[in-house]
Each structure stands twice: as structure tokens, then as C-alpha cells.
Amino acid sequence: MGQAPRNKPKRLGEKLLQIREALGLSQREMAERLAERTGFKITHKHVSNYERDRVEPFLETTLAYARLANVEMNEIVDDDLDLNPRGLIDYQNLTK
Secondary structure (H helix, E strand, C coil): CCCCCCCCCCCHHHHHHHHHHHHCCCHHHHHHHHHHHHCCCCCHHHHHHHHCCCCCCCHHHHHHHHHHHCCCHHHHHCCCCCCCHHHHHHHHHHCC
């Protein structure tokens, strides 16, 4: 018997966009940072598709988003949680 497909987080794309914008990165710059952290070939088109909920990123890519933004992974994938703005602010201060 097959398994039912798992539910994709409904707010995933929205949160990934929020992270990228909070970091002040273009889609191309975000793709470069994600590729460096994951070792995957990630282009700006991938980032666009993630943000538009057309494609769900691999687990490693989602983890890279969390680490880049200094937020907990569950904040990204749990629709009941909002991103912790403190983590995003802390990261922005580190990059200035």
C-alpha cells in the first residue's frame, strides 16, 4: 500500500522570501550563498521557484536558509510559527 503524500508547509515560500529580503540579498546572491553551503547547484531560478511555492527545496537547502538567517528550522517549516525577527535582526547587524 502506498503512503499518502505529506503536506507541504503552506507558508514556506513566503518565509523563504522574507528571509532573503531581510538579508538584503538578490535571488542570485541568495542562490550563491545556498550553493556554497549545500554543495548543490542552485540558481536564481531555483530561489524564485522556492519563493513562489512552485518547488519545495531539499531539506539541506531549507537548513541552509535557516543557518544563513540565524533562525530555527522549525520556524521556517511550521505554518503555525512566525519567523523570529530577532534572529534576522541579529544577522543583519553581523553583516554590517
